[in-house]
Amino acid sequence: MLVARYGRTLAAGVALAFVTGLPAAAQDSSTAEQTIDVMNTLFGKHPGKRANHAKGVVTQGSFTPSADAAKISKASLFAGPAVPVTIRFSDATGVPTIADGAANANPHGMSLKFRLSDGSDMDVVVNALAYFPVATGEEFRDLLKAVSESGPDAKKPTALERFVATHPAAATAGATAKTPSSLARQTYNGVNAFVFVDKDGKRQPFRFRFVPVQGEEILPADEASKRDPNYLMDEIGPRVAKEPATFRVLAQLAEAGDPTNDATKPWPDSRTTVDLGTLTVTKAVPDSAEAEKALLFMPNALTDGIEVSDDPLIDARVQAYAVSFGRRSQ
Numbered sequence: 645m646l647v648a649r650y651g652r653t654l655a656a657g658v659a660l661a662f663v664t665g666l667p668a669a670a671q672d673s674s675t676a677e678q679t680i681d682v683m684n685t686l687f688g689k690h691p692g693k694r695a696n697h698a699k700g701v702v703t704q705g706s707f708t709p710s711a712d713a714a715k716i717s718k719a720s721l722f723a724g725p726a727v728p729v730t731i732r733f734s735d736a737t738g739v740p741t742i743a744d745g746a747a748n749a750n751p752h753g754m755s756l757k758f759r760l761s762d763g764s765d766m767d768v769v770v771n772a773l774a775y776f777p778v779a780t781g782e783e784f785r786d787l788l789k790a791v792s793e794s795g796p797d798a799k800k801p802t803a804l805e806r807f808v809a810t811h812p813a814a815a816t817a818g819a820t821a822k823t824p825s826s827l828a829r830q831t832y833n834g835v836n837a838f839v840f841v842d843k844d845g846k847r848q849p850f851r852f853r854f855v856p857v858q859g860e861e862i863l864p865a866d867e868a869s870k871r872d873p874n875y876l877m878d879e880i881g882p883r884v885a886k887e888p889a890t891f892r893v894l895a896q897l898a899e900a901g902d903p904t905n906d907a908t909k910p911w912p913d914s915r916t917t918v919d920l921g922t923l924t925v926t927k928a929v930p931d932s933a934e935a936e937k938a939l940l941f942m943p944n945a946l947t948d949g950i951e952v953s954d955d956p957l958i959d960a961r962v963q964a965y966a967v968s969f970g971r972r973s974q
């Protein structure tokens with residue numbers, strides 16, 4: 645991840661197009677538009693591509709709920725039977741040609757569109773970070789802006805060093821996501837808190853977690869950087885054609901006092917985790933490049949029984965994804 649791995653990125657002198665300042669037109673625009681403008685500055689403009697997580701692969705599979713899931717949420721997703729799911733795996737950054745094993749391709753992402761039995765969709769958009777570098781959309785924009793102003797020639801202390809001094813998670817979050825041997829061998833985290841509502845109206849905040857049944861398999865950084873630039877995107881289709889890849893879908897439950905409005909703060913590992921069911925990835929779609937154009941995954945596209953929390957990052961993401969989709973659809 646460029647923004648959260650900046651320490652390494654800058655130290656390694658990675659040749660990204662650092663420029664200073666926001667475009668003048670951005671000054672009157674929304675936070676989301678400003679954020680996408682800075683992403684375009686950092687990663688370049690690539691017509692038809694996502695402003696972030698531009699490189700990806702679209703697959704299909706299904707979700708089978710556990711018996712416990714229906715006890716904690718009235719969502720039809722958990723009532724059964726299994727539903728079809730479209731899953732897009734991705735590399736971080738808005739660079740569509742980034743090497744899958746590059747440090748900046750972390751965190752890899754997984755986006756899911758559950759095709760519910762009533763004909764509606766539910767989206768979940770997760771990545772391999774254990775927690776996020778910042779808590780709000782404004783802070784994320786400012787972090788990206790600081791990165792864009794902190795190229796190798798920037799005067800010390802750089803904008804990024806100044807930002808990190810007041811946002812400690814920005815210094816550490818990036819290192820929590822590492823390069824896997826396969827997109828099917830990585831854990832993906834919800835990072836943002838959502839809320840289950842059960843049939844009696846009881847509310848329980850939680851965070852999603854998708855854990856590969858085969859276990860995580862992380863590559864040493866020097867080995868990852870030597871892999872073929874498309875080794876992850878090319879591997880997933882043949883892998884699941886041979887044998888489906890499965891993930892345990894988990895919910896980490898908040899206890900009273902756990903912050904739901906701050907994605908920089910992971911909850912203790914000791915929190916109860918509920919097994920919601922199994923995600924099975926069965927095939928890559930025949931024309932992924934075409935399929936991904938029409939796909940838009942929205943973190944607030946939920947269903948009765950699962951709601952957004954008071955986490956401000958969720959709405960910031962929704963606004964930014966909409967701006968990115970608008971631009972890539974032109």
Ligand code: HEM
Binds near residue numbers: 679753769780964965
């Ligand atoms: C304020 C915070 C964030 C901003 C501004 C942001 C921005 C973006 C943008 C602009 C896109 C491209 C959307 C599109 O064109 O469809 C994107 C994609 C994505 N983001 Fe974020 N993001 C944020 C936080 C997060 C977090 C917390 C996660 C995961 C926990 C995440 C995971 C992803 C993934 C997996 C994709 C790829 C979506 C796809 O497959 O279509 N992002 N993000």
